[in-house]
Amino acid sequence: MWQLMAFLLFITATLLCGILKGMESIEGNCNDVIRLPCRATDLTNKYRYSMWYKIITDKKRTAIIKHKSGDITHYNNYNNSASLGEKETLELQRINLNHSGVYVCYLAADIGGQNFESFIGLNFSECMYSSTFQPPTVTDVFCPAVSEFSVSWALLGFFLIGLTKIILCIITVGVCDRVIFRRILRKTGSKWSRDKKGNKVEMEKMRFTRS
Structure with missing residues (x-):
């Protein structure tokens, strides 16, 4: 996280220098x-x-x-x-x-x-x-210290930060989906399988009874 903050501060300083030089x-x-x-x-x-x-x-x-x-x-x-x-x-x-x-x-x-x-x-x-x-x-x-830092590198840095955020969002959504799916299985007692296309198919549904 601190690497990201340091990079953003570096980008800010670079943009400020660009303004000052012009x-x-x-x-x-x-x-x-x-x-x-x-x-x-x-x-x-x-x-x-x-x-x-x-x-x-x-x-x-x-x-x-x-x-x-x-x-x-x-x-x-x-x-x-x-x-x-x-x-x-x-x-x-x-x-x-x-x-x-x-x-x-x-x-x-x-x-x-x-x-x-x-x-x-x-x-x-x-x-x-x-x-x-x-x-x-x-x-x-x-x-x-940033006089030689080019604008193209700054744009590349912003692109990489955005790409990293997208990947983290996808991973987070996938993990949450699996956790929620497992909780549903525990509550309903359902057993699932997959067909040839990879879709989830309910094979049987079991009801738990309390003793």
Whole structure:
């Protein structure tokens, strides 16, 4: 079971890396003002609120700023460095190497509607760091071990998992059928045989009497 869970986590990481490698990325310099567009607004203009996050790991996001009904809420000490522009564009003031990473613009739909989100990366081209140190890129941070994993292998893995589930279901149904059939024989006292075609045929029926 743990092998299956590990494989599913590996597939999730691979798909996330595929998204990150194909997403838009912006280059920035230290102390610049960076504007990160919310591409999700290109998909819809009807939503209850917008929310910007920064991805820390594949399972953890840090909230930055929220816009709902004209009210702006800041999170995690972004009060003086984050604001929103036109079409929910995220504006970051006085950026530094700590701002490098992947950002998510999330649009929350009304109840029963579809939520939308878009990803965008922030890398640094110039900053005050040692010449021997280079800041990691977005894909270096989130995709260190699965960069060579192909989509065809991922699809093959899903196919094998589905095939395994089908086989297990068939075996389970067969076992249950035999158990139920034996219980019926015990209750009715019937003896069964098979004809030339392999069909079950009742030969005789015995009734048990209590002494």
